[in-house]
Amino acid sequence: MNELNKDILTTLEFNQVKSQIVQHLVTDQGKEELQRLVPVKDKLVITSYLEETDDAMKVLRLRGGIPIPKVENIQPHMKRIEIGADLNGVELAQISRVLSTAAEVDRFLAEFKEDETQFYRLYDWQEQLTALPVLRKRLKAAIDEDGRVTDDASAEIKNIRRNIARSEQSIRENLDGIIHGKQARYLSDALVTMRNERYVIPVRQENRNVFGGVVHDQSSSGQTLFIEPGQVVELNNRLRQYQIAERDEVARILAELSAELVPSRKEILHNAYVIGKFDFMNAKARFAKDLKAVVPVINQENHVYFKEARHPLLDQSKVVANDIMIGEDYQAVVITGPNTGGKTITLKTLGLLQLMGQAGLPIPAGEDSQMGIFNEVFADIGDEQSIEQNLSTFSSHMTTIVEVLEKVDENSLVLFDELGAGTDPQEGAALAIAILDDLAAKQAYVMATTHYPELKVYGYNRPKTVNASVEFDVDTLRPTYKLLIGVPGRSNAFEISRRLGLRSTLIDSAKQIMDGESQDLNEMITDLENRRKMAETEYLELRHYVSESEQLHKELQEAYQYFYEERENELAKARNKANDIVEQAKDKSDEIISNLRKMQQQSGQKNVKENELIQAKSELNQLQQPEDHLKKNKVLQKAKKEKQFKAGDEVLVIPYNQRGDLLDKVGKNKWQVQLGILKMDVDEEDLQAVAPKEPETPKRHVSTLNSTGSHVSSQLDLRGKHYEDALNELDQYLDAAILAGYPQVTIVHGKGTGALRKGVLDYLKNHRSVKSFEFAPANQGGNGATEVKFK
Template sequence: MNARILTTLGFDKVKQMLAQYIVTAQGLEEVEQLAPINDALTIQAWLEETEDGLKIQRLRGGIPIPKLENIRPHMKRIEIGADLNGLELAQVGRVLSTTSEVIRFFNDLEDSEIELLRLYSWIEQLVVLPELSRRLKESIDEDGRVTDEASEDLKIIRNNIRKSEQTIREQLDGIVRGKNAKYLSDSIVTMRNERYVIPVKQEYKSVFGGVVHDQSSSGQTLFIEPKQIVELNNRLRQHQIAERNEIERILSELSAELVPHRNDILHNAYVIGKFDFANAKARFGKELKAVVPEISKENDIYFKQARHPLLDQEKAVPNDIMIGQDYQAIVITGPNTGGKTITLKTLGLLQLMGQSGLPIPAGEESRMGIFDEVFADIGDEQSIEQSLSTFSSHMTNIVSVLEKVDNHSLVLFDELGAGTDPQEGAALAISILDALGSKSAYVMATTHYPELKVYGYNRAGTINASMEFDVDTLSPTYRLLIGVPGRSNAFEISKRLGLDQTIIDEAKHIMDGESQDLNEMIADLENRRKMAETEYLEVRHYVDESERLYKELKEAYAYFFDEREKEMAKARKKANHLVSEAEEQAADIISDIRKMQLTSGNQGGVKEHQLIDAKTKLSQLHQEETRLEKNKVLKKAKEQKQLKAGDEVIVNTYGQRGTLIRKTSAQEWQVQLGILKMAVNESDMTPVAPEKEPKQRVTAVRSSQSSHVPNQLDLRGKRYEEALAEVDQYLDAAILAGYPQVTIVHGKGTGALRTGITEYLKNHRSVSGFEFAPGNQGGNGATIVKFK
């Protein structure tokens, strides 16, 4: 990829934004080396790492990586036998400890069954050096200071230093607070040449004796080491020299321990840099609300709701940019300041970012292509040094592009053919586009020339586009309109700004007729587009609503199915339990019958009434499954069937047909069963039609009206009690007929009947709701009743 395009489209600025999220020196190198490539497999791997980084950022807030310095120079120094200082060893130790932390972090992700595409493979390349890491951690602190635990000798030496310093301070404190304090310039203890001294007035220097180490700028104060602490300072100095020698020995020893592992440590730093880079891409993507694009095998681009990454994302107007599927060239026409150049740069920059493995500020399901080269001629590149005009400069760039372009190139031209005579410029622009089209290059070009609007209609694989302009507000909306060429808004703007209508009309007459027709055609296209967009949004609303309802219905059906299965399972379990109990009781009854059969011997077998009693016990095992006492409809239907002497019934207990003789009590009848007469409860018998003598079959035609229930009940003119009774019977009949709703006409009148019916309907168990009829169907003079 040519380096010039990276600067032209602002890719370097994107890298600067990305670098803000880097915390390691190795990660910064990754950013500095970042550039778009054209190898599909490598790009896919980079994008998958970015996808992993975004996923970890979303789930865990990112990979825990601290600030790490570049340790490559340190490893080179120990390779040639040099020793590292404490700060350098601390930086190496931080790399080793970070390695362990990162491995623990990814092990936790794996234990949580979080799937990643690429980053787990990088973890396998890390080498843990626990002993070396522990040694560095206990010997060197974060600031590079060698700790007391680095060696036993160092701990003893430092204890001696602390004791010596304490003794010296006690001695000097006795001087500055004692009777000789009057000879001091100040009651403090200080240091000169790494030895403890006190400030003495110049005229009393002989009072304390000892060694003069320094004097003040005025000469009035001498910094003297009193003779009684000279030996103590000498001893302290010896301890300090021993400390320095021991520290040098420890640093040398630790540096030597690093040598066998220098390649592993360097590779760990490299892998951590990769993780830091993935972290930075994820944070960058989160800031821009970016996504990882798919790679199109057909090399067609679809950047959904794309935004330029260098603009304020809250203010940037998103646009759908498509090229490569239905057309390979887009010609954007229209006036300046509409956003044509930004749209051009957005396409190019997002493509470069995608080919660098970066997330792009666009919507989900965005697709990118892969190009060997991206060329651009954007902006005023007039060269004073080369004595080139604007047109000459652009043409020089275009010539260079045409020499290198092929079918794997993306070409971006801003104001193609500008800077010269309009007719010649338009003709050149058309020829250049034809030349690029013959090489099957992908092209997006902006222009002012109206001739290119016709070009966009006539050329295969080419489409017009424009940036929307709001004539009412006299401002651009920055929305890209694919398929609609730009039009001049000069007449509309002039009119809104107050230019006389006669002048505008005269200008329209002077204007070329074809241009006028073209503008009118474009205006009509824009109107149709707006209408289509409005209808699309309305349809989209209903589609979304339908999808929501479908989802809710699907969930409700799944819930119903699950509940039904649960209830069925409960019922089967309960039924099996009842059957088991019934089988046990039946076995006992059959056993009793057998015993009676055996005990009867030759005395005529089991008596009829004994068999009937046994059968009665069996029938009593049957349990009522559903209680319908409260069902008013069935209750009324049952009341309508009055039993009387002579009726034939089936006695349920024995399963035999019998004839009613007489009623013995409120609920019992005497029934003739064959040669037997028995007392049977009404609840244990079912009325049946009497058996008829066989006769010739006659088919009777019965009017459907005889059993028809009307869907409307008219109560006008009826009394209150009579009307409510009729409503009660009518609703029961309508429910049996399976009607979802009926209409009750009660009239308006005084409102008493309407109020009574309303109160009745509120308390009816089978009514799900009711409302007054529409105005054209009676209004509040009729009520529509809906059943459950």
């Protein structure tokens, strides 16, 4: 059998834990799952249960839980359709809700799949859901949430209900005419009501013959009759026929829908089962959130370590957390100490948390808590006498112990409260030692509480056995409920009596009566407690420093990883950007060189003009990318702010890499610069102060001579020249005129056929230095000449 004995569930109050979980369930199937829940001993089953709990807790953290609405138990409905019965609207609505929930949960978990969220078992359950989209849409369209057949269930039902609405309107209009008309004085009240599913009006007894028709009811006093007037009898008859037709059509639709469910009944039932599983997982996750519980790790060697364990049925804001360990260094724990100190709660906490873990439930303990898997958990807790069997307290305890000793093995956890109590102390202590020795021989895991001082020595003398106690604060005369492993409990009677006012002489007399061995034991325990407190203080301090070191190390690792990733990203971006800049520079330089070659070919000269070379050089210089880090350099920024230009300074025009002289400031941040024979406006940020040449070069004067030294006229006459020669001469002339500093020139091309004029105008349109052009005035040649203005 895979389950543990049922007596232990009652003794350790496992069912009370289940009652805390049930409040989080919303489906009947989920409640059935909880009702069937018991601790098991199959490792694979326990693992799957715990994994489901872990998955549900993860979903609760990420998305607030799996979306499960309130769903009723549909098993009786499916059994009825299996034998050919028809379901009513409410039952069909409940089945429809199951199908809708299955589809919604499937979509919900599909989103986690898309995000590649990892789960242990959740996707396995998702795959067991069957969508049944056609049946789901059919039910949803035909049955609303309350189980009413909708107008869209069939064309016939829609038509019938339309006729019902019309008939009711006609009847009400007729009756409204009565209660608001001249005949209203015959009524006992101006209202329309219903009797026997027919519309009637309240008429005074003495006026019963005024309206004719049918009397359906009367008031308790007999003074009012509820009459269906003759004028609406036929309308009510017709309405009743429509209502019967509606009822028959609804019955037909329900029978049809019920029949459609039959082929898919197994899939529907399994959907409800899976939804119940999801609901139960949700409930375990919410239970864990309430208790701040965790999923324990299964220890392969049955070493139990519940860190900061808390009893789940106590007030979590007040309960004292304890580290409970058994199995690794010792298999038997003997807890000694006074009553009401928390010994029994410690026993119950160990047993109950182990049962919860073997049932797949989260346990109220710290992270990384470990559980074992026991074939049986036995407990003898409580001191009630067995009235039915007429047994004393001792006899009742011993009867239970005998049963335990017969069944226990190396995979059993045994919990004894007040072992050997209820009889002579000397005999009781001897029996307790014998029982513990027998359990040790069977290699069982044991935790026992006792008052007997003999068992304090037992914990030191037996292998795999350890003493423990529950701390008692002598100053406040109250227990702290703190479990102390390795320290036996000591009697505090003398200290308590002294603080309560008992005379010192009496206490000293008592100590003399007490045998020396017991006094030595108490003194030894006191020394152990002092040493434990010192060790605990040092341990807490050391753990604080270790935690700080681990946190610092973690932060340094994260910072280094972040730095490394950012560095690689920035280097990759820089390499890509550099490659892009190089490619752009190559393309631009190729374009500039190509333009230079074209200009040289078009001009028919071996050398390109000076202004074209300057422009090309400027374009090449502009290929250099600005260095942002220089802009951010505070020293350079400060030096730039301190830089003050004035007229007459010699500067370097950075974009053209040419020296020039400042003439005048033409704007807030612009200067007019003389570059050779050219004047241009330049932004201040593109200027750099330079030392004047030695000896200082005299200022240049604008000349009207061309490159050969001859005078350049302000007018060019192209009449009588061939088309190609004329355009070539025009190109050279415009360059010379620009260098001579002319603001405007006149081109005489004549009228003729108009070909030369068109060629001249097309050329001027594309010339970069031409600002505008227009035909000369009529008295200066009209459209036979063009006046050209330069930029």
